[in-house]
Amino acid sequence: MKINSAVIVFFISVILGTFLYPREEIKTISQKAKKTVKDSVVTVKITAAGDAMCHSTQFNYAYVKKDSFNFKPVFDSIKDYFDSSDFVAVNLETVIASSDSDYSGYPVFNTPQDFLDGLRYAGIKHLILANNHILDRGLNGLLGTIEKVKEAGFSFSGAVERPEQIDSVKIFNLKGIKVAFLPFTYFTNNRNPQARKYVDIIRQSRVKRQIALARKAGADFVIVYFHFGEEYERLPNAMQKKIVKRAVEAGADLILASHTHTVQPVEFVKKANGDSVFVIYSMGNFISNQRWRYSDGGVAISVELCRNFTKDSLFVKEYSYLPFWVFKGKIKGKKRYLVYPLSLKKLGSLPSFFTKEDSLKARQSFFDTDSILGAFGVKLKRDL
Numbered sequence: 001m002k003i004n005s006a007v008i009v010f011f012i013s014v015i016l017g018t019f020l021y022p023r024e025e026i027k028t029i030s031q032k033a034k035k036t037v038k039d040s041v042v043t044v045k046i047t048a049a050g051d052a053m054c055h056s057t058q059f060n061y062a063y064v065k066k067d068s069f070n071f072k073p074v075f076d077s078i079k080d081y082f083d084s085s086d087f088v089a090v091n092l093e094t095v096i097a098s099s100d101s102d103y104s105g106y107p108v109f110n111t112p113q114d115f116l117d118g119l120r121y122a123g124i125k126h127l128i129l130a131n132n133h134i135l136d137r138g139l140n141g142l143l144g145t146i147e148k149v150k151e152a153g154f155s156f157s158g159a160v161e162r163p164e165q166i167d168s169v170k171i172f173n174l175k176g177i178k179v180a181f182l183p184f185t186y187f188t189n190n191r192n193p194q195a196r197k198y199v200d201i202i203r204q205s206r207v208k209r210q211i212a213l214a215r216k217a218g219a220d221f222v223i224v225y226f227h228f229g230e231e232y233e234r235l236p237n238a239m240q241k242k243i244v245k246r247a248v249e250a251g252a253d254l255i256l257a258s259h260t261h262t263v264q265p266v267e268f269v270k271k272a273n274g275d276s277v278f279v280i281y282s283m284g285n286f287i288s289n290q291r292w293r294y295s296d297g298g299v300a301i302s303v304e305l306c307r308n309f310t311k312d313s314l315f316v317k318e319y320s321y322l323p324f325w326v327f328k329g330k331i332k333g334k335k336r337y338l339v340y341p342l343s344l345k346k347l348g349s350l351p352s353f354f355t356k357e358d359s360l361k362a363r364q365s366f367f368d369t370d371s372i373l374g375a376f377g378v379k380l381k382r383d384l
Contacts, residue, residue, distance in 0.1 A: 040308060042177065042309070044174040044179075045084065045086050046086065048089045048300065049090045050283035051258050051288065052091060052127075053285065054115050054288075055106055055290075058074075058287070062074070062114070062115075069112045071118025071119075071121075072117065073338070074287060074336070074337045075287075077339060078122060078339045082300075088125050088126065089127070089128060090128065090286050091227065092156075093109070095142070098113070108137070110136065110137055119154075120152055126157070126181065127156045128158045132227065134158075135189065135199065139194070142159060142199070143198075155170065171217055178219050178221070180222045181223050182200075182207075182211065183225040184206070186227060186239075186259070202228060207246065207250060212251070221253045226243060226247075229257070229260040233260055236265070248271055249271075254303060257283065262282060263282060265375040266321075266378050267279050267377075278319055280299075280301055284298030287337065288326070291328065297323065297366075304319075320380065321373060323343075324341045327354065
């Protein structure tokens with residue numbers, strides 16, 4: 001049977017159209033699918049540090065003129081690190097004063113509101129108010145602090161404006177991952193029972209209830225931040241371990257802490273289902289005028305959370321830490337504090353304005369932090 005050449009051309013065209021064109025189309029679809037899958041996996045970096053304090057020497061160094069202070073240079077060296085995170089929290093361990101108040105340091109803190117501008121400049125987004133100094137100026141001091149914190153653009157948790165809000169929980173939507181941030185303090189220096197109704201105090205039943213409320217509100221990941229322990233101790237006590245254990249049993253996913261003004265160890269505490277919860281018993285000071293060994297530095301802890309929306313799964317990609325030391329001295333003739341990040345590489349080329357004693361203390365702080373973090377056998381990735 002004779003087949004017309006035009007028919008042959010037609011069939012060849014059909015074959016080519018069937019086997020070649022769809023391949024190109026499949027390739028395009030595959031690229032789109034790959035992009036969709038990629039977009040369905042998000043990573044969020046959450047970073048926290050310890051106590052942000054302001055002793056009188058600090059605001060004297062930051063003084064510009066009456067009721068004007070510049071704390072921003074304090075955070076020049078650590079700003080880039082914090083800016084690389086999606087969410088950064090520190091403990092605001094002071095009352096923030098109005099401009100006509102008397103500023104004061106230890107033992108009753110009352111700090112210029114420009115201190116908040118410095119923390120904001122540093123890249124910090126969230127402030128923890130559950131600590132023993134938050135009622136240093138009574139209830140009015142707490143309420144004034146909350147007002148100033150809100151004006152400066154921070155979110156906050158650990159204290160409330162009205163007692164009926166005490167059972168509220170703060171949940172942050174970070175790229176579609178809902179993260180609850182629940183702070184509690186073991187005590188307040190001001191023992192006024194009425195004022196304490198405004199602050200989250202550690203009680204087993206309360207911690208358990210807050211975690212349950214966070215889950216009910218849709219939290220994917222629950223971070224508990226405790227302000228507890230014995231000041232200046234480098235190891236957690238039995239009370240800290242007991243509180244942590246119960247928080248893990250109640251469903252916490254990550255436990256951070258401060259108050260001891262020293263860095264304390266990290267460990268993984270097992271849940272009943274076999275999962276492990278990362279715990280650091282104290283991150284030490286973030287910024288203060290405590291100049292002695294173990295308190296003149298601290299550590300920032302970061303956790304990278306990943307969520308696969310296609311598979312509806314959430315997991316921790318990585319935990320890491322950044323040691324830092326607080327410099328106090330002169331830079332270009334001006335008195336300065338500086339939160340200075342440390343790494344093995346940086347230890348080999350510390351700034352020229354560091355004195356020999358500064359360099360020695362910075363190195364000492366770095367290795368002190370490194371050694372204590374590994375005290376319970378946990379190997380943790382060091383940033384920088």
